[in-house]
Amino acid sequence: MHKTISLSCLIFISACASVETRLPSVDPSAFAKETAMQESQAFIRYTDMLTRLDRVSAKILKTNAQLCEKTRSDIGARTHISKSYSKHLRQAAARQLGAKKTPSVLMVRPNSPAQIAGLIKGDVLLNKNNKSVSENAKNILGNDGQFKIRRAGKIMTLMAKPETICDYKVNLRMSGAVNAYATGRAIIVTTAMIAFAKTDEELALVIGHELAHNTMGHIPKIIRNVILSGFATRTTRPFEAEADYVGLYYMARAGYDFKDVELFWRRLGVQHPKAILREKTHPMTPSRLLSIRSTADEIRAKQKTGETLRPNYIKPQ
Ligand SMILES: [Zn+2]
16 A cells, blocks of 8 residues: 555655654554454454354254255354455455365354264364365265264264254355345345344344245346346335245244344334345335234234244245
8 A cells, every 4th residue: 555655656746745744653563463453353253243143043044944945954063264255354364263275164053963073163074085065065964973074184073963954054244234135045144234233133033034035036036027127126125025024934933032123124224224135225114114013913823822833825835
């Protein structure tokens, strides 16, 4: 940066303005120390947020497995590679979190099958050919729940009782934009959204909403509709309503209290009128709020009678 300024000053000497006060000089070693400290704190904050996202999303993906068409066996570990991070963060992620070119375990969820099996951070999950793989790779586990890992250069065999979960990855993106979105295969939540969602209930609401976009196949439908009509907003609105409706069921099935959901959507609409969740152009509308309220009433009525919590589908499922 400084080099660029001085270079351009050489070329355009007359155009270069300067400061008028004598600024304190910066000690290079103190500068390096402060940089390292800020970097380390940023990654501690990132892993804290990821732990929270992982805890809430695991609960939702597991309790709704029966309603998901795509499921997989899960042991509750999260692997990462350097490409899991945006380009400018990769070197720092390697220093702070040990991110490599090949997958290694970043975190093991407390009380998960992986933790009970003895898996720890830094372990490498292996496939049948002893090649390092991510946690959602197929066929890691043998029929008896055995799986292979590499730890400190040694290959070991561990044993886990896997759980069945909805097969959608939930990822965290470092970003100052309050945002969450579904890609069809994954759910992405930004660090700013995690900070905005004050309680786990609020985070569960966001994840449930985005999961519904994926399970209900909205992404290809939206793309098709946009291509056909040219009006993104008008055509995405029914899908938003459906993601609200189905997402609330997902949240309730995971055992989260949904009494404050209206407050969350209102707070998001008021504070971040442009925050998306695919609502770029239309903040929280009164009709949307009212239909969320009706959904909450519908779920409460089913809870009272002990009826299974399933969305009311038009065609029998
Ligand atoms: Zn949405």
